[in-house]
Amino acid sequence: MFIESAGNSLRTISGVVAVQPTSLQALFSKLPSESLSAGQTLILEGDVATSVFHVVTGSLRIFRILGDGRRVITGFLHAGDILGMSFKSHYIYTAEAITPVTIRRLSRKSFENEIAISPDLGPAVFHQMSDEMAAAQDQMVLLSTKNAEERLCSFLLKELQRTLDAGARQTTVQLPMTRLDIADYLGLTIETVSRTLTKLSSKGVIETAGRHSVKILKRGKLAQMAGDGDEYEDDWRPATSQPERIRH
Structure with missing residues (x-):
């Protein structure tokens, strides 16, 4: 943290x-x-x-x-x-x-x-x-209130925020963990994680680049699918300065 x-x-x-x-x-x-x-x-x-x-x-x-x-x-x-x-x-x-x-x-x-x-x-x-x-x-x-899609979207949003807090000026998220790791973290099967990533990609919400990199294309839509409402806008712009990070 x-x-x-x-x-x-x-x-x-x-x-x-x-x-x-x-x-x-x-x-x-x-x-x-x-x-x-x-x-x-x-x-x-x-x-x-x-x-x-x-x-x-x-x-x-x-x-x-x-x-x-x-x-x-x-x-x-x-x-x-x-x-x-x-x-x-x-x-x-x-x-x-x-x-x-x-x-x-x-x-x-x-x-x-x-x-x-x-x-x-x-x-x-x-x-x-x-x-x-x-x-x-x-x-x-x-884990107790969200379905599979909402869990994965929430995870991607959290990883995006970590990336931005570290000073990144673009929305490509590096995911060093495997899809099995993500599944075990979210209480899902690896098949469900892979299927949901494919669904998000087909809807134009994300774009995958290999197994360890995801570009967030529509942050607002991702937030909606995570069950977080309209908290974010899709027309994302990097901040001129980044706040100090406090770990999850």
Whole structure:
């Protein structure tokens, strides 16, 4: 999730002036990076939660395995997002790289110590946890009240907004996840996802370019089909400036 631009303030420790991070991103900025290949697991559901991670590049899927063996994807993470902040003693989900990923790792003990002494990091953590709760509620509404077409349209709108918030000036959405990933996230079958994408394309709402790229042609129509009414206009124009991102 994106909270605020990185910055620093000063604190004194035993008479020595030290730099104190004032954002979650800044907290990780001096740490060494680690690389994961596509398909590699970063954290495993049930393992002791020893670290907090900052995603520098790439994308991951977060999922849980049900008792009957089915996989339920609960979210996707991208550059700038932070994971592992759950205050439980064990990780409550598995995080797996979709693409090659670069991360930075901070021990939970160091993370908690920094939060305790910083007047800025506490509110940042609160905002992140609030956003994650809101995203979970949105997902529950989507799965409980929307049909297959509405779910996929809502997903595409959310990915479009993420793309625009990152500074894009066009409406082509990159989808690093597979169609099976999308199906497991939306509670659909892969056949339904493929069929609905074809339907949206035939109606001129989207235009597919390979398996990992979709251009949104009619944003207003897509919003209507998502059950969101007339919130957007089809005659889309890029904004002159982009707001700060707050992760879903």
